[in-house]
Amino acid sequence: MLLKDILYKVSLEAVAGSTDLEISTITFDSRKVVPGTLFVAIPGTQVDGHDFIPKAIELGATAILCERLPETLQEGVTYIQSKDASRAMGFAASNFYGQPSSKLKLVGVTGTNGKTTTVTLLFRLFRALGHRCGLISTVQNQVEDEIIPSTHTTPDSLTLNALLADMLNKGCTHVFMEVSSHAVVQQRIAGVQFAGGIFTNITHDHLDFHKTFDAYIKAKKGFFDQLPKTAFALVNADDPRGRIMVQNTVARRETYSLETGASFKGKLLADSIYGLEMEVDSRQVHFQLIGNFNAYNLLGVYGAAVLMDEDPAEVLTELSALQPPPGRFEQVISPEHIVGIVDYAHTPDALKNVLETIAELRQGNEQIITVVGCGGNRDATKRPEMARIACQFSDHVILTSDNPRNEEPEAILEDMKKGVPNDTPAEVTVLVDRREAIARAVSLAQSKDVILVAGKGHETYQDVKGVKNHFDDREELRAAFQKG
Structure with a gap:
C-alpha cells in the first residue's frame, strides 16, 4: 500500500520525503523491521522508540512515523512527524x-467489572441468532x-486491526470486544469505528497506572467520547457515574x-x-447465570442486542440458554457436595458482589470459606480492602498469593493483613502457597459449605518473577476434592 494512503486522516505536523512509496508492513518494534517497513517510534515508559x-x-x-524528527534525516527515507505517534499509528x-x-458491527464494552462476561455473552448470543462473530x-x-490466545x-x-481484518475476511459480521482504560489512554482504539459501546460499572482499580480515580473515570469516559453519531452508548443507569x-x-x-x-x-x-429469575421489559425469564451482578450483565447484553435490531423475544429465549464464561462464578462440586x-x-467491588451473592444463596448455616490474594505490581491500595471484604462475608478467610509478578508474596500479604479488622469473627489464615491454601480450604469444608477461590478465574498460570x-x-480445587 502507498504511504500516502496509509496516512489518510492521520494528524501530521511535518513530512520530509515522498509519500508515493510502497509500504510492506507497519511496526513499532524495531526487531520486526523488514525492507519497506513504516516504523513507528513511540515514547514508552520503559524505552523510547x-x-x-x-x-x-x-x-x-x-x-x-515519530513525534520528534531526528537531527539528521537520512536520504531515501521519508519522515512523518505527529504530535501523538500512538494515535497516528491507530489511524495508519x-x-x-x-x-x-x-x-x-463492532461493539465495545468497558467498565471495571463485567466486561468479559458481557462480551462473551454477546458473542455466544449473536452466534445463536445466526450471525458469524468475532470475540x-x-x-x-x-x-x-x-x-x-489473548495477551x-x-x-x-496494529494487532487489533489485523485481527479485525482477519475476522472480516472469514465472514464475520459482528465483533464484540473489551475496551480497557489502558487501551483508551494508550490510543489502542484510535481510528477504530464502533457501532456501539456498553458501560457496566466503575469502582477503584488500576490506580497504579491512572494514579487517581478521576483519571480512571476520565479514561473510561474517553471511549464514549470517541463514538460516532451512528453508534449507541448504552450505560448502567444504576451506577452513579x-x-x-x-x-x-x-x-x-x-x-x-x-x-x-x-x-x-x-x-x-x-x-x-x-x-436467576428476572422480569425483562415485562417478560419473565429464567437465566442460568447467578447473582445480582450477572443480572446487570444480562440486561446490558439484552439492551445491546435490541439496539442492533434483534427481536426481543428471540434474544431472551437464546440468552436463557447461555452458560457463564470460564472462571466467572464457575462451580466445581465435590462428591461430598461441597460447592466450590x-x-x-x-x-x-467484584469480590463484594460475589460474596454477597453467595451469602444470599446460603439456605442454612453453611460456611463460606474464601481464598483470596492480590496481584503484584498493581494497585496496592485495594489490598487491605480486599481482605476486609473477605472477612466481612466469610467464616474462614485464607489470604494467599495471586500473581505476585516481581513483588515478594509476603510483602503483598502484609498489605492485605492491614485490612483484617481487629474484631473480625472470621478465622483468618495466611498461606503463601496458593495450592496449599486451596487444599486447606477444602480440609475446612463440610457438605454444602461454599469455597470461593477468588482472583484468577480463567487464568491457567501464576506469574512469578x-x-x-x-x-x-x-484444577487445584478438583484435585483437592479428590484427595478429600
Missing part, C-alpha cells in the same frame, strides 16, 4: 488493513470456533437498570444456585 530509529533504517525501514493501522472496523476478550480472542484485554492498534460516561458523546444515549426508569428495565425476581466457586473477582508457571484454580 525514537532511540531505535537508526536500527530500523539499518534493517530496511523506508518511512519513519486501520488504513493499512482496509478500515475493517467500518465494515463490521476480543481478556480470556481469549475467537473467530467463530477458532481460538486465538492483553485490548490489543495494540453511568451518566458521566455519556456527557459528551454524540452517540445515541440509552440506559439499562434494575432500580430506576431506563430504556431497558429489569427486575430481579429470584436468585438461587440454579440461576472459582471467580475472577480481583477488585474490592516474570515466569508464568502452570496453575489453574479449577
